[in-house]
Amino acid sequence: MTSPGTLPPGAGPTVLEPAAWQPLADAHAARADAFTVGHRERRSRHERHAIEDFLYEYYPTRPAQLRRWHPGAGVRLAPGPDGPPPHAGWRWYRTHDDGTVGLDVEAFLADRGEGVRFVADLVARTGARPAATGCFGLHEWAMVYRQGEHRHPLPLRLGQDGTDAVVEAHRIRCTHIDAFRFFTPAAAPRNTLQPTRATQPALEQPGCLHANMDLYKWALKLGPLAPGDLLLDAFDLARRIRVLDMRASPYDCTTYGLAPVEIDTPDGKAEYVAAQRAFAAESQALRTRLLRASGAVSASRGR
Template identity: 45%
Template sequence: MAPITAETGAHASRQRVALEDWRACEAEHHAAVDELTAAHLRRSHEGIKHPIIDFLFTYYRSSVGALRTWHPGIGVQLEIEDDRRDIPRFYRRVGTAEDQSTSAIEVDVDAVAESKGKRWQRAATIVSRTASRPPRFGCFGRHEWAMVYRLRPHEIRHEQVPLRVSEGTIAEQVEAGVHCTHFDAFRFFTAPAEPLNEFALSRDSQLEREQPACLHAGMDLYRWASELGPACPSDLLLDTFRSSLRARVVDMQASPYDLSEYGYEPIKIETPQGRAHYAAFQRRWAEETNELRERLLELYASLGVLPE
């Protein structure tokens, strides 16, 4: 079944969806999320860490439950049982002038904005400015290498995962030059690696440096979609999650870690072939994430949130 979507804009009409129709969409969404997250939940229950997948639920402070909860987005009225008394948080009961006999609910945009909207304008500005910049394809994922540059073994973040290259190879790659544009990656650089980056990044410079070929800038779209709460339709949230999951895999494949135990082959960015592979992914990634940025910006506009 195609996802339920609403018209956007100040004068969009409300779409009213029958109970059986939206329940079918909800079930499809649950099945899709369950397929993507079942292994993660099993590992979490058993206390087993995963150096790739866990990132999407720890760094972004999201949960499988939030991802799994289906929302149609704003401007969609969902018919409910007439005797239903419990109304989900951030929803309100509504009726229509034509038919007051059938109960329905819709997202209460004002309630969502009051609770979650403090970061929306900055997020919209980041998304808009990132989309407007030309992509850069020369970083080759060296940010992960800069995070372990000149560290002792017990200081490495993923200490349960061995490195696949020597300290000398790590030094060669980092000292060849790092071209990271993403502050939230840069802030994990070791102190000796920071001055080797092309840019001295800060939280304030985030608005001026983010660019669409950056894997982490694209993964952050999952964060921005999550922060919209029920105002974000679940098909968009799930698309940002799937996209982030693919990028996180490539992000770590291009790292200096040995992930063979987890079934991942390395992208050897210390070789010309590996760098070409990484840059080719970035070209596809920039196009894919700019399409997601466009969808997010349309949603921000429908919420009255305009980039600075």
């Protein structure tokens, strides 16, 4: 179903009555709660999950932020018998003369326009490239290469020497700056590329697991321009990719009930590439929606 906030250019504002927007907001909150229940329960017990909690630490967000529903640009919410929608008190929203509440695109862009432009450019460039496979998730192996202390409190499936041997037996081809920057000093020179923040728009490609997880980050950066279903779809994709990322990593994740994807074997490589291609295709659909959300700005100014 098309989000209310992903309207074709030139279309007038859509007004949703409470009978239409309240169920959308409620369903969004319920879906967000289902996604975050494990994290919230662990947090109440001061426990940490080495795989799932990554999405809240690396992409610093709170469950309350995920459950806040935005209709997107070009949509106005009509007040109900109990008064205006909660959006009336949210940043970057304004109340119109007829009592409807909608996103003040001009105000949002005045604060966040540079970020919106960066996201739109990066997402468009990445989506225009073919997906490159064959990296086999070795970025995670390069992050522990020849290093006694590791980021996650999990044992290495092959031990340190076995892990180092896998790195040394493969060609490392990581295109993603935010994975590459965590390579150990001994591993960084082994990468065929040396990504930087400046070269990010030129190197990102849709076969990269981390570039596809980052679609969640870009949806967050679009803020209220991104309709609620887009944000949660990006979060769902990121959390599923994170599981593959760790299953294919050098860490032993069996304590979490996850069997390894043994990229050090031919069968494991084939399994990884098949999953990588499926996520690449899914990510391209999300990129189209992110571009539609950022492109809705030009059609929504002054509404």
